[in-house]
Amino acid sequence: MRLESNLENVMSEIDSFEWNLYAYIYPDNSICMSSLILIIDDAEEERGDDDEPIYPVAKGYKSFLSVADLQSIKSNLLEQKPDYSQNELLSAVMHYYENDAFILINS
DSSP, X not given: OEEEXXXXXXXXXXXXXXXXXXXXEOOXXXXXXXXXXXXXXXXXXXXXXXXXXHHHHHTTOEEEEEXXXXXXXXXXXXXXXXXXXXXXXXXXXXXXXXXXXXXXXXX
């Protein structure tokens, strides 16, 4: 499977993806909801010397998070704040990406 979309669309549909997929991000100046995301099956056979899939790198993407991580980030945020905004979702994704930990929302 290969799907190119933006972060906003990916996060709106994240629960429909299988957990064992992986997300790559197109490196812009900063990550935002319009950042390009490539979802692939981590079992892709064509791999480089570093055992990373060749396709995302050839397209200019860099490793981001697993779909399982993105599903957990959204689920965790939803538990803390059922009426979260897109900015809060982006903050939660960025916090996890930078700290490998869920964000804590003050109620």
